[in-house]
Amino acid sequence: MPEFISPDAIRWNLFARELEDVLSAHGLRLGQLDDREIVLHREKVRRLQQSLKRSGHFPTLNPDEMDRLFQIVPLTTEEQVRLRAALLATAIERILMDRIDPHAALMGANDAFAIILEAMQSSTPPEYLVRAKDGAVIGADDQEGDEAFTTALEQIDHGTLALHNALQATSTAARLANAQEALSAFNSALEQLEHTQRPAQSSETWRVWQQEARRGSQQAETILHNPQKEV
Numbered sequence: 001m002p003e004f005i006s007p008d009a010i011r012w013n014l015f016a017r018e019l020e021d022v023l024s025a026h027g028l029r030l031g032q033l034d035d036r037e038i039v040l041h042r043e044k045v046r047r048l049q050q051s052l053k054r055s056g057h058f059p060t061l062n063p064d065e066m067d068r069l070f071q072i073v074p075l076t077t078e079e080q081v082r083l084r085a086a087l088l089a090t091a092i093e094r095i096l097m098d099r100i101d102p103h104a105a106l107m108g109a110n111d112a113f114a115i116i117l118e119a120m121q122s123s124t125p126p127e128y129l130v131r132a133k134d135g136a137v138i139g140a141d142d143q144e145g146d147e148a149f150t151t152a153l154e155q156i157d158h159g160t161l162a163l164h165n166a167l168q169a170t171s172t173a174a175r176l177a178n179a180q181e182a183l184s185a186f187n188s189a190l191e192q193l194e195h196t197q198r199p200a201q202s203s204e205t206w207r208v209w210q211q212e213a214r215r216g217s218q219q220a221e222t223i224l225h226n227p228q229k230e231v
Contacts, residue, residue: 012102013051014093014109015060018086020052022079038068041208047153055102058094058157060087062212063167063219078121084168085120089113091161145198149206152192156209159185159216166223175227183220189213 011017020030030049033039044059051057061069070080093109100108145153159182166178190213199205 010103010106011052012055012106013048013058013090014106014113015058015083015086015090016048016051018082018113019048019061022075022083023073025079026073026075028073033069036072038072039065041205043205043208055106056097057154058090058161059153060090060157060160060164062160062216063163064215066164081120082117085113085117087161087164088116088168091165094158094161145205146196148192148195149198149209152189152196152209152213155185155189155192156213156216159183159189159213159220163216163220166220172227175223179220179223179227183217183224186213186217186220190217 011020016030023029023032028036031045033045033048034042039045039061044065047057047059051059066083069075069083075083089109089112092112093105096105096108099105162178162182162185166175166182169175169178190210193201193206193210193213196206
């Protein structure tokens with residue numbers, strides 16, 4: 001990372017960075033995602049905000065949340081493509097972050113983002129970008145969790161990125177491979193959640209993340225059973 005860039009100016013999660021910029025162009029902030037009923041739980045918003053400040057954390061919007069974003073906020077085709085490209089680049093950033101220096105990983109992800117964005121801008125059909133679905137609002141509960149809960153959230157992040165990769169894959173083989181990776185991550189998250197003591201399994205926070213992992217697992221299984229079917 002160039003020396004003249006202050007550490008405080010670095011936004012680590014590439015997807016959250018691009019989402020923040022796109023929302024800003026429409027007079028919105030990350031903190032308003034739950035107010036607009038795009039994200040249905042405040043904890044997701046908090047994790048997106050924190051991931052900008054800390055390396056190694058990669059929460060994203062899941063497919064249903066992306067659909068609601070495109071439905072509720074009048075994003076341009078270019079902005080939608082930019083967010084799709086950011087998802088792919090963030091998956092690369094996550095892999096690099098486990099293998100090389102965090103600053104180098106971010107630089108590599110930025111380079112990949114530029115390449116992916118250019119390719120998608122010239123090839124992505126507009127009809128692929130916007131889908132609409134409904135959702136019910138869930139109350140927020142900002143609880144810190146134990147080690148099992150933290151691991152579960154990391155696995156949900158992993159599974160969500162893999163699920164997006166599966167949905168955007170151009171070949172059946174890649175779609176299936178990413179769906180299998182997503183399924184394994186979501187099932188791992190569900191297993192970890194069964195061992196969570198904080199937050200309590202009776203709490204709303206626990207139920208929300210358990211539902212997200214279960215929904216992701218179901219979507220991954222749908223792809224594995226029928227790669228051509230819309231999830």
